[in-house]
Amino acid sequence: MEKTLLRDFSKYVSLNILGMIGVSFYILADTFYIAKALGANGIAALNFAVPVYSLIHGVGLMIGIGGAARFGILKSRNKGEEAEGIFASALKLGVIAGLLFVVLGxxxxxxxxxxLGADAVTLPLTHAYMxxxxxxxxFFILNNTVLAFVRNDNNPKLAMTAMLVGSFSNVIxxxxxxxxLGMGMFGAAFATSLSPIISLGILSTHFAARKRKPAFLKHKMTRPAVMDILNLGSSTFxxxxxxxxVLTTFNLLILGLEGNRGxxxxxxxxxxxxxxxxxxxxxGQGVQPLISKYYGMKKWELVKKVKEYALLTAVLIAGLIYAGTFTYSDTxxxxxxxxxxxxxxxxADKGMKIYFLGFFFVGINIVTAMFLxxxxxxxxxxxxxxxxxLAIIVPLAIVFSNMWQMTGIWSAFVLSELIVAGFALYLANATEKGTLVYGQFD
Structure with a gap:
C-alpha cells in the first residue's frame, strides 16, 4: 500500500507542478517580452493589471477545485450521477461568472x-491589457474548471498536457x-487570452469518446450544488x-516610496x-484528488500520509527555490x-532575497488549506x-513601510506567512486528532 500511495502521490504531484509551472508562463512570458518591447513602464503597467488576472484565475479555481473536491468524494462513494450533476453545475456557474467579467471589461x-494605481503614463497600457x-x-474560468474535473476523473496526464501546451503557445x-506584428500591450494580452482556448480544445478529448449525453446538457444547475461548490472552493478563491x-497594496505603497521604478x-x-x-x-492541486478519494473512502491513515508527504515536499521545494533565486538573482x-x-x-535584488524567505511558509499554508x-x-x-x-499582511505592510520603507514591505510578506503557517499547522493537527470537528469551524 505504501508503494502504491507513493507512486500515486508522485504521479499527481509531479504532473500538476509541471502543469502549473507552464501556467505561470502566462504572466512570466508577458513580463519578459513586455520588458523587451515596452521597458519599465510596460512592466509597471502589467503589474497594475495582474490583480484582475488573479481575480479571474481565483474564480476559476474556486469553481474548479470546489466542484472537483465534491466530485472526487462522490465518485469514491460510487455516486456517479450526483458527481455528474456537480460537474454540470460547475460549468454553468463558470459561464455566468465569466460573462459578468466581460461586462466589467x-x-x-x-x-x-x-x-489600481495606473497614472497618466501607464494608464493606456494597463487599460489595453486589462x-x-x-x-x-x-475561457480562463472554464479552463480552470475543466482542468480540475479532468484531473479528478483519473486523467492528470491530460490535464498537465493541456496546461503545458496552452502555456507554451502563449510564449510563441x-x-x-x-x-x-508590433501589437503592443494588446498583443501580449491577446496571446495570454488565447492560451486557455487552446487548453480547452485539448481537454475536450477527455469527453469526446463518451457516447452518452454531455453532463452539462443532462443535468440542471441547482442551488445546493452551487452553494456546495462555492463553500468548498472559497479558500482557494x-x-x-x-x-x-497584496499586489495592489504593495503597488500603491511602493509607488509612494519609489515611483514607477519601484x-x-x-x-x-x-x-x-x-x-x-x-x-x-x-x-496542492496534485494532492487534492488523493485526499478527496481517501477521505470519501474513510481511509484516514492514507489521508494523513498524503498530508505528511505534501508538507515535506513543500519544505524541500521552498529550499530549492530560495537557493536558486539567491544564487542567480542578478541573472x-x-x-x-x-x-x-x-x-x-x-x-529588485534586495527585495528578492528578503521576500523569497516567505516561501518556506507559503507551501505549508497552501497545502494545509487544500487539505482542509x-x-x-x-x-x-x-x-x-x-x-x-487580508488580516495580517496588509496591516503589516502599511506599518512596516512607514518604519523601514522598502525593507519593511518585503519583510511584511515573510512575517505574515510565518504567522499563518503556525496557525495552519495547528488546524491541520487538530483535524488529525479529531479535536477540530465538523461544526467547530464549519
Whole structure:
C-alpha cells in the first residue's frame, strides 16, 4: 500500500507542478517580452493589471477545485450521477461568472485601471491589457474548471498536457504579436487570452469518446450544488484574491516610496514569485484528488500520509527555490530589466532575497488549506486564506513601510506567512486528532 500511495502521490504531484509551472508562463512570458518591447513602464503597467488576472484565475479555481473536491468524494462513494450533476453545475456557474467579467471589461476597465494605481503614463497600457483579459474571462474560468474535473476523473496526464501546451503557445504568440506584428500591450494580452482556448480544445478529448449525453446538457444547475461548490472552493478563491490584494497594496505603497521604478522592481519580484506560488499551487492541486478519494473512502491513515508527504515536499521545494533565486538573482533580474536600470536592479535584488524567505511558509499554508477543503473543513481553510490575504499582511505592510520603507514591505510578506503557517499547522493537527470537528469551524 505504501508503494502504491507513493507512486500515486508522485504521479499527481509531479504532473500538476509541471502543469502549473507552464501556467505561470502566462504572466512570466508577458513580463519578459513586455520588458523587451515596452521597458519599465510596460512592466509597471502589467503589474497594475495582474490583480484582475488573479481575480479571474481565483474564480476559476474556486469553481474548479470546489466542484472537483465534491466530485472526487462522490465518485469514491460510487455516486456517479450526483458527481455528474456537480460537474454540470460547475460549468454553468463558470459561464455566468465569466460573462459578468466581460461586462466589467466593457464598462469599467479604464476606471479600474486608475483605481489600481495606473497614472497618466501607464494608464493606456494597463487599460489595453486589462480590457483584453476581461473580454476572455469565460475561457480562463472554464479552463480552470475543466482542468480540475479532468484531473479528478483519473486523467492528470491530460490535464498537465493541456496546461503545458496552452502555456507554451502563449510564449510563441507573445513573441509573434509583440515583435513581428508590433501589437503592443494588446498583443501580449491577446496571446495570454488565447492560451486557455487552446487548453480547452485539448481537454475536450477527455469527453469526446463518451457516447452518452454531455453532463452539462443532462443535468440542471441547482442551488445546493452551487452553494456546495462555492463553500468548498472559497479558500482557494481567497488565496488568489489575496495575491491581488497584496499586489495592489504593495503597488500603491511602493509607488509612494519609489515611483514607477519601484513598481517595476516589484513587478520583477512579484512575477518570479508567481512561478513559485504556481509550484505550490500545483502541489496542492496534485494532492487534492488523493485526499478527496481517501477521505470519501474513510481511509484516514492514507489521508494523513498524503498530508505528511505534501508538507515535506513543500519544505524541500521552498529550499530549492530560495537557493536558486539567491544564487542567480542578478541573472533573473537582468532578464526583465531590459534598460539596465541600476535603481531597478538594486531594488529588485534586495527585495528578492528578503521576500523569497516567505516561501518556506507559503507551501505549508497552501497545502494545509487544500487539505482542509478536501476533507470538508471549508471554513477552517477559509480562515487560513483570510489570514494570508487580508488580516495580517496588509496591516503589516502599511506599518512596516512607514518604519523601514522598502525593507519593511518585503519583510511584511515573510512575517505574515510565518504567522499563518503556525496557525495552519495547528488546524491541520487538530483535524488529525479529531479535536477540530465538523461544526467547530464549519
Amino acid at each position: 466593457l464598462f469599467g476597465s479604464r476606471a479600474l485601471s486608475s483605481a 480590457a483584453t483579459l476581461l473580454a476572455f474571462a469565460p 504568440l507573445d513573441y509573434i504579436f509583440l515583435f513581428p 481567497i488565496m488568489e484574491v489575496s495575491s491581488a490584494v 513598481v517595476a522592481a516589484y513587478g520583477i519580484v512579484a512575477n518570479l514569485a508567481f512561478v513559485a506560488v504556481a509550484i505550490f499551487t500545483g502541489l 533573473l533580474i537582468s532578464l526583465f530589466n531590459n534598460e539596465n536600470d541600476l535603481a531597478i536592479a538594486q531594488l 477543503s478536501a476533507t470538508e473543513k471549508a471554513r477552517a481553510a477559509f480562515i487560513i486564506s483570510i489570514l494570508r490575504g
